[in-house]
Amino acid sequence: MLELEHGFRVVDIATRLPPADGSGGPRRRTITADRLEREMHQAGITKAIVFPPTRRDGSYLAPNNGVARRSVDRPFAAFARINGTETPGRKATGRLHNALSRREDHHTSPDDVEKYAYDDRFHGFVLDPAVDDYPDEEVLAALEAVGLPVIVRGGVKAPPETLAETLLERSFPVVVGRFGGHPLNRELMDEMIDLLDEYDDCYLETSFVRYREQLERALLEHPDRVLFGSGAPACHPNVAVMEILTLDVSEDMLRRAFSKNACRVIDALAPDADT
Template sequence: MSAVDFHARLPPAAGARDDLLRVMDDLGIGRAAVSAGGLVDLDRLSELVGAGAGRSAHRGGRSAVRPVADNDFVLRNTHRSGGRLLPFFFADPATDVAAYAAEAPSYRGLEISPAVHGVRLDDPGVRALVATAEAARHPVYVVCLGRPGTRAADLVTLARAFPAVDFVFGHCGFTGLDVRGLATIAPQPNIVAETSGCFTAVARLALHRLGPDRVLFGTEYPLQHPRVELAKLAALDLAPAVLRKVTSENALRLLGEET
């Protein structure tokens, strides 16, 4: 069974879809869940993520300049991928609640980013988006931060309020070494961890603490080359049955693609 990348991005650029499919072909990745990319440049993104451990880089919990995800670009390009690219709606809780509610049937999942949009996970807009995801049976991808309202514990609170929704703890936390975050989400069964960007030791610990049914392979392409993430899993020397769960079966289950 070919791998399923649970977290890649399509920046709004000519040839982005073909570039991603070419990389997937080279590495034996059959399908990928994709969100909009290119909302902020890397310097700004670094500032926003780094502010999670200290003073917020946002005003009043909201970004001073609102990045806009080109969800329409993602949808057009996934439709032209022969079913290999599965679109996620990248939502700004301040502006996209109605749009996601209207367009949810066209998508396969939802992404919410406290860093990009400066939102807390207890924001009413977040809850409204997740309620739509619940109705659409969409998984919800979230990258937690280190500031109040965006931590792993806040994701657990949200997941408890929506027990029928599958939440994805992006990158196994926001530092690459967020082992405390893994311990925090472990008792909450409707949260799974996605491994892009984390250390090998953290990926191994995710499997130990959550079990092989709650860990997902992802890449954060194009910021990370998928070859690197596949090498990380190979270094874990997992049993074939466990590797299949992590690289494909768990993703297919969450995406409703089980055969």
């Protein structure tokens, strides 16, 4: 087992779990919950945050419930995927869209946020702005009221500047996936690392970053703000763990990235993963 070789306990905050076995979707690696659990165990991952894949139409209620159900009796902690109606930016077209947009049945409502937050099956939220858009003001206020962490997929379609305008000013922890630079945009990753100086409740997650320079810079400059994410099942967890292990940083920084930081930010991880 990789855990015995590297000696670290690892928690993973970026794992996609399809709501039903075998439903990985087009061009996505199909994986069952049992197989995912085995692969996590082999990589030395003691607990993983899991959430359903994005979908362009329809409610996330059923996929969220499916992920929560399949997390029972496994080392998984379910996050609820949410969506919104808002388009970011100050252009006239965006302002007009937001003024005319209305929440429909498939959009996440403030009541949905409260239900997820007080359901002991869920421990936070996930948002992919490129697909899900951004929550409106009422939903953001509900997220602030419950105070659970939000994992947001950053990248070209959700750049650091936009995330700062829409989410980072809020009073809940925000974990920006892929260092804010998906797909493999070094400039955006560097901008996101710079923003850590301005926002105390902002964190970065490592899945699909691939660049040693940006990973090492973030760990050296902000050792308490980097959280390990494998990106499984699209990336095998063994590969993701080894990418972090090969970084030229101290053992203490690795330990923080692999478990301590996530345990501090996400309560559901602390009992099993704090080392």
